[in-house]
Amino acid sequence: MFTFRSDMGIDLGTASVLVYIKNKGIVLQEPSVVAIDKNTDKVLAVGEEARRMIGRTPGNIIAIRPLKDGVISDYDITERMIKHFITKAAGKFFFKPRIIICVPSGVTGVEKRAVIEASMQAGAKKTYLIEEPIAAAVGAGIDITQPDGNMVIDMGGGTTDIAVISLGGIVVSTSIKLAGDKMDEAIVKYMRRKHNILVGERTAEDMKVRIGTAYPRDKQVSMDVRGRDLVTGLPKTIKVSSEEMLIALEETVTTIAEAVHSVLEQTPPELAADISDKGMIMTGGSCLLNGMDKLIKNRTGIEVIIAEDAVSCVAKGTGESLNSMDILEKQMTTESKSY
Known part of the structure; x- marks a missing residue:
């Protein structure tokens, strides 16, 4: 089935990929796994079907997670995975879509370029990058354009992104490869x-x-x-x-709580006062670990709120950013190519 163009937002996560299509919402959520035949280099399965093969494949088949710690570790496999998910989510289209992909707040220029190149090769007309804390805040329903301090903790599969946001931009942030x-x-x-x-x-x-x-x-x-x-x-x-x-889990979760405390220590006092009044927002699948919110509250003394539908907040925020490109474009890493 052909569509004219479906602008989309993609949460390209270490553990799972979510695709948001403009005016339709989230249309796809599958694990970031690709099964490859080593002998022929052929893709045998992508997503949930490939995840079921992890640890159960014969010698000639390998199940690969092409993203590690929030960034691309296997460029070729990532490109094929993105192409598969774009086609599965939107079908075939007459005009190439604009795509916004979210990345951890600490990624390097080289890592950003790898994501953009993979997206363009997979069929995008233009590719924009948005940092995960911004997308998570938008998806959680926070009005990030106001001069108020908002703190977001996004715990995914590969990274935990912690950021203080005000006036549409990130004031203080850190990204740790623990999640x-x-x-x-x-x-x-x-x-x-x-x-x-x-x-x-x-x-x-x-x-x-x-x-x-x-x-x-x-x-x-x-x-x-x-x-x-x-x-x-x-x-x-x-x-x-x-x-x-x-x-x-003590060592891992304590390190995450310490990172949250560290960001609070660097936060300007006016914004810290706002955060103390409103509390911190937690998003991402890993924030659903039992007691994670209590641990951070105990460490910082600030109320912690788990966002509604925490798993898909980043994908929703990425997709909704398509409607406010003019506001967010300054905060995005906006590198694009056109064919």
């Missing part, structure tokens, strides 16, 4: 160290979602976890509690 993926790694390491069991990436993520916690729970929960015993080499099932997850 959902590092939490999964911490769980894998803990299970190996404490229980002598090797668990896969998907099992670790399931544990994080179901029993993970960043702050002591009122009521402990537990789950059965199956992995490979490193002593016998055989499958083994053990019961793991949320109390153990608190220990496994």
Whole structure:
């Protein structure tokens, strides 16, 4: 089916890709995974279908996550992935779309150029970049054009972006390569160290979602976890509690809380007063970790609000920016090409 042109916003995340089409909203949300046949270099699957293959593929097939820590680690695979998602979301179009892609606030010029080039090769007419905290704030419903201080903590898969925003721009910010993926790694390491069991990436993520916690729970929960015993080499099932997850995740979540505190220390006093009155907004899938908001509130003394539909805030904000290009263009990294 052909459409004339569908301007779109893309949240090109380390863990998942969300596509927002103007006047339609979010039309696609899939994992950032591509399955490749090594012998032929052919793409076998993209998105959810490819994610199901992680850890379960024969020797000639590899499941790749082409983005690492919020930036492109495999340019060619990223280009093919973006092209697949654009076509899947919008179908075929007569005129190439304008695309806004969000990037972490700390990316370098080289990394920005890689995202733009991948988007242009995938079929964009023009490509704009917007920083994740700005997109997250817009998606969370904050009027960023006002002379008020707003603090946004966007916790994704590869990076945590923390920023103070006023008058449509970022006043103070930091981006750390600690988020959902590092939490999964911490769980894998803990299970190996404490229980002598090797668990896969998907099992670790399931544990994080179901029993993970960043702050002591009122009521402990537990789950059965199956992995490979490193002593016998055989499958083994053990019961793991949320109390153990608190220990496994402590270093990662404490570092994130310290980064939030550090940004607050650098914030001008007038804006800090605004943030103290209104609280901080948290967005991104990893902010849904149980107790993450309580940990940050305990560390800073400021109320923490988890945005409604936190997972898709960045995608919504990226897409909605298409309607206010004139306001946001100064704050965007606006590099584009036309064919």
